[in-house]
Amino acid sequence: MTPALTPAQKIIQRAQLQACLSSASPAPSAPESTNDRPDSRSSPTPNPFSTPSSGIPNHVTSRPLSTYAQHLKEQFDLDTTASAEVNKYCGLTLEERLLLNFIVNLKHTQMLRKTMNKSEDYKIPGALLTSLRSHAFMLLLSPRLVAYRGNIAKATIDAMREIGVSDIPAPHELGKLKLVQKAINDYLTDCRYQIKDKIASDLKKKQKNRSNVATLTSKIIGEKSVTITLALYRRISFLRFVAESYPEDFKGDGFWVKADTVVGEWREAAGKDASKFFKFTYKEDCSNYGDPSQSGVVATPSAEIPAHQKVINEHAAKVKAPAPKPSGKKRARVEVNDSDDNDGNLSHGEDRQQSTAPTPTQFIIPSRSVTPSPADASSTTTN
Structure with a gap:
């Protein structure tokens, strides 16, 4: 330019x-200047x-x-x-x-x-790439994540800047940031596949042999550094609920689309607090697959969550869902509530796709019966 x-x-x-x-109209009586x-x-x-x-x-x-x-x-x-x-x-x-x-x-x-x-020619340093993947995975599993297919890469970079991670390209280095975001998105694609695959492997077992939510959470995390909390259990229970309730979407490519759609429907139905739906699926999961407190996995109390995880959670609550595909009807646009509820104290937030997710009066899971759960007695030890 x-x-x-x-x-x-x-x-x-x-x-x-x-x-x-x-020069176009010289004066006839004035001599031309020769001084340059x-x-x-x-x-x-x-x-x-x-x-x-x-x-x-x-x-x-x-x-x-x-x-x-x-x-x-x-x-x-x-x-x-x-x-x-x-x-x-x-x-x-x-x-x-x-x-x-x-x-x-x-x-x-x-x-x-x-x-x-x-x-x-920029190549992401090895140490930075490791850090990017670690923080991106934490954000993907954050109990406050608004959309599993949203702009998580940008939220990860913003969170890492706030945390103080070195070597993050500056905001004006657009070319480098584009490469960094691509690396994060590629890694997240693999993470989503791995999470879905581990849920699928567990669902192939007979119901009595399936893992409780604490064991399933531990399998999903593997060797990665993620703080295990009661709120995280509820999110994993939610993903298992979506997999069981929408088998056709789970078998195909629509699992994460359906997960975002259900979150959107719950947020719309619950107003400023959709946590009751996550708690419901968690209690029902415990009733069917066992008490997580008996798994040997120790959950961290919410008051002891590391500072960097709190920053990750704050940015997860600001993730924007992908814009919906054009349709004949105009969909309402809502705003994200940036509250401190680790359970997904979710208010109206992003463009959503239509869904058949249960409403508060229809929240009955086929082939499941809601009975008093041992999780109620163990919540003080896992939260």
Whole structure:
């Protein structure tokens, strides 16, 4: 992009226009000036490099360019080196100035190309890539995540900046950030596949042999560094509920779409607090698959969640869901509630797709019966 003209370059532009007008209709009685220097004071003709009067356009004053240059140097508070460059510029002929401007523009273009090449050649450092994946996975499993297919990559980068992770590209380094976001999205695609695969493997077992939610959560996390909490159990129970309740979507490619749709429906039905639905699926999961407190997996109390996980949770609550596909009906747009409820104290938030998710009065899971759950007695030890 060509840089904006400087005040000195604007003078050149006006002088060129004035010179063209003068050469097109020369005065018959006035001898042509042979002095090419803009600061010459001996020429009886108007100096084409003098500054036009601000009140009368297309007329020139008798002030030489060097005088105006001195005024500009003082106005812009130029240092000694810059002032010397201005003096050199004023001493050039018109042809020399035009050539200089052309070369400066070429240099700017060359510098821009080098900057672009640096972004294209950028490779994410190994330590940063490891950190990106770790934080992205934490955000994907955050109990406050609004959409499993949302802009998690951006939220991950924002959270890592707030946490103080080094080597994150600066906001103006768009080329590098694009590569970083792509790396995160590629990793998240693999994570979603792995989570779905582990849920599917567990559902292949007979119901009495299926893992309780604590064991299933532990399998999903594996060796990754994620704080296990009661709120996380509820989210894993929710994912298992979606898998069981919508088998066709789970077998196909619509599992995560359906999960986001159900979250959206619950948020709409519950107003500012959809946590009761996550708690319901959790209790029902415990009733069917066992008490998580008997699994040997120790859950961290909410008051002891690490500071970095709290930051991750805050940014997970700000994730925006993908825009819905165009349809004949206009869907309502709602806002994300940035509350402190780790259970998904979710208010109206993002564009949603239509769903057959249960409403509060229809929240009955086929082939399941809700009975008093041991999780109620164990919540004080797992929360």
